[in-house]
Amino acid sequence: MIEVITCLRDGHDATLVAAAALICALGALVSTRMFNKVPGGEVAGRKAWHVLQAGLTGGATIWTTHFVAMIGFDPGVPVAYHPLLTMLSLVLAIAGVAGGLWMIARSRGTLLAEAGGAVIGLAVLGAHYIGMAGLRLSADLVWHPGMVIASVVLALGFGALTANRIARPRTRFCWYGGVVAFSLAIASGHFTAMGALTVAPHTVEVPLDGLVPDRTLAMLVLLVMGLFLLFGFSSFLIGEDARRDAAERLRRQSLHDPLTDLPNRTMLRNRLSQLLDSAGCGEVIVAVGIDLDRFKPINDVHGHAGGDALLLALSDRMTGLLGPQEMVCRNGGDEFIALKADAKGPEDAIAFARRLHDALTRPVDWQGFRLSVGASLGVALAPQHGGEVETLLGRVDLAMYRAKASSEQVVIYDPAMDEVSRARSLMAVELRAALELGQLEVHFQAQSDIPTRDLVGFEALARWRHPERGMIPPSDFIPIAEATGLIRELGVWVLNAACREAVSWAEPLRVAVNVAPQQLAQPDFAETVLDALLVTGLEPSRLELEVTEASLISDKRRAEEVMASVKAAGVRIAMDDYGTGYASLSTLQTFPFDKIKIDQSFIKPLGRDRQAAAIVRSTLILGEALGIPVLAEGVETETQLAFLDRARCREAQGYLFGKPCGAAETAERVREQWARKRAEFARGMSDAAAPGAAAAAAAAGR
Structure with a gap:
């Protein structure tokens, strides 16, 4: 540890070390965010693309951090870099990170994830030591074995921890731990290795012709860093947009019926709850329950294709006649619920229900058939018939079932229906007991x-x-x-x-x-x-x-x-x-x-x-x-x-x-x-036997 601190204090430019640390943290943030996409259950092609994206960004982060810190390193003699080894270190960093992430992606909860993290640590070490092998200066490089081993242990350990936080998140904030672990894997691997290095200058200066000088390397590093961070940020932003779009699609799917695209019962309850909470004094909210009559026979005869076509056509009709304060939801099967928020009273409610009924009972032409259903509608008003969602919907159901059981097409809720419902519930209990x-x-x-x-x-x-x-x-x-x-x-x-x-x-x-x-x-x-x-x-x-x-x-x-x-x-x-x-x-x-x-x-x-x-x-x-x-x-x-x-x-x-x-x-x-x-049979047998008996008696008389 003392050697590392001494190396940082006496052998590096503090500004460039700070710049390297900033690049490391920023790159780790973007890279780890991209790493998070890899372990998910995706198709192979998409997973490979995410591995490549994250490998490019993570490898570039390792490489730029190393070389910005190296530009800030002052060994006391002129320095240049071998171009082939310098570029090889970049390729190795990218390949190592991508390979480690591929192992994490295939780990399925096993220790293969941590092994993949160790491979990422090896990528940090490989990029560093190959980059150091490409260092050209008029001096001998002497390595302290203990510090080299320490750099290996730290890079591998923090790499494994990075993988652990990515592959085994306990909370949605675990990826921040991955950011810290990846940053430490890069920083500890590099600066501990630098602490293991002693530079022994030659007495005679060696010419550095044909090599890459510091200034050129700095420009190259800045270019690579800019390109890959730009690539990483753009991929990150595109991914965030895609994630938001996917989340919006999922949210919409969770609130809409997949067949008709009408709001479903979850959205119905949310909307009705909002209307009831915000209703002002004197404002009437109308809920209309709709049950289609004769729908099941159509579904049985024409199959689900005919039934679905009918539901779609009827849904479109109802949607087309809605006003700005009205909505229709599919409650499931052949049941719908309509809401109206600006009603003036029962007359408005009945008119709204009649409008829906007329739209539903017109025939639908489908593949040469005329599909026709009836509709039973039950109406309840808030706050008159209830100020809570479940209470109001329960009374809508009672009115709708009364309409279905009677010849009336539209029935408005009456408190007497509760008594009938309670009586039916009591009879069900008593029937079970019977x-x-x-x-x-x-x-x-x-x-x-x-x-x-x-x-x-x-x-x-x-x-x-x-x-x-x-x-x-x-x-x-x-x-x-x-x-x-x-x-x-x-x-x-x-x-x-x-x-x-x-x-x-x-x-x-x-x-x-x-x-x-x-x-x-x-x-x-x-x-x-x-x-x-x-x-x-x-x-x-x-x-x-x-x-x-x-x-x-x-x-x-x-x-x-x-x-x-x-x-x-x-x-x-x-x-x-x-x-x-x-x-x-x-x-x-x-x-x-x-x-x-x-x-x-x-x-x-x-x-x-x-x-x-x-x-x-x-x-x-x-x-x-x-x-x-x-x-x-x-x-x-x-x-x-x-x-x-x-x-x-x-x-x-x-x-x-x-x-x-x-x-x-x-x-x-x-x-x-x-x-x-039996008596008739006996009489029949007796009658059948009588002529024979008479004949026998006559014969006996003769």
Whole structure:
């Protein structure tokens, strides 16, 4: 250390040493900033370019620091430099730094990073000692081995520390540690090595012809330093601009929907929060929830391309009609939320919602198709309906769902909706408890042969006997079960209960069980059905699963796999609510159904609606052509039954054959029919035997 201090004090120009230190610090700052780009997960070509950039800047920093300090070195005799070795030291510095950085880039968290830093330290040492080898003066250079070793240790150590701070940052400020470490690697390597040097002048001065004098070297160093620092700064600034651009793109992507480029729910909440915080006295903020009707069938029939094209067209329409204080955000799927900040009251809010509704319900032409959807809009006002973001959006949802459930296109929030929402939430909790406490019952509705009116099977239906409110209609609790996911547990319970009851019937009639779309989507649904058959002992051929078209077209591949599994076991599959979906013919072609159930909406008008009659007849003809039996739902009158009989429909279900009844009454109906059939069979056998007995008696009399 004393030798280094003495060398700096007595053998160097303080101004040039300070200049070298400034160059070292400035170059280390730029170089380390560029080093930081290297270890990231980039493609190979871009990583190689960053390594080259950082290698050029870092190597030039080492070289210029060394030679500016050398220009300030005064050995007491004239000095010149060998041009080839001088330039070789620059090449070695650049190559060494680039090689070390390439090792850091490929380290993947291993000690290869620190090894790469040591290579950078070797570049510092190589540039120094080759540069010193190119020093020409009338003197002998004597090296102190201990100080040389110290210079090597310091350069390698600080080089490894530089790599450690680059490759293993604990905070975003670690790169400053890399700047300091790289500066120390250069400075300690150079000045410790200079402290190891003793100059012994010759008695006779050696001519320095053909070499590079100090002044020329100074000009060369300044030129190289200027060029490489300019290159480094420009690369740094370009990189910063690119980084800012990338950050802005990421920020925009995080706040906008990738398909429509509309603001997303995050930006919606931010904007709504700003509006609510800055709203003045008397200012009304309008939030409109938008849910597209009939969008899913379009997506199912035309694929995601058709659905995406429709969403883009509708988004453009809404954006085109917005005023300066209005915005539309995509809330996800087929839901949007619109905001209006300068409303005067409910009238303005309704007018804004109507404007959006009119834009959404106009057809969209796409690849020769006319895509058309409806829209249900819910409106809430701030501060009237809530001054907090979540409160206001929750009330928008309530109004939107009310619009969707009713025939109204636009519904403004009413406080009574909160009571309805709370009641639904309470019912969901109680329904879960009912499943656990055994408050549910399974009732059965008869399915009969039309010509004979004999029972051929029953459809199992869930019923809830509430301990306080009595029998709750399925129209109240089934939608809640579907919305909360309880429909899966409810469906499994009905399946097991129906199979268990059917096993006890006197006559082996069929039992039909409805399958919700959520059940069919479960990976283990087929195993659930087979387990129910195994546990209860019901013959698979007696079980009939009723599925709707909607549950099939939502995931055709999954539905095909499930149906193939249960049919292989002997279970029958019926298409329920035929005629109310969107792809009946293609569904019949794709799936192997054992029965078609015509929806009751086509049966009720029979006798007064020619179109309904035509649809029923065509369905029966189609079923006969495909070899699939057809059952008519919702038969309530003899007129309807007579029409079906004439049209050669074989089975029917409805109030004409009895309302759904409990398990005990159902079992009694089956027992009575079985007893009647046995009695009829016995009478038939007796009648058949009577002529033979009479003939035998007559023969005996003769």
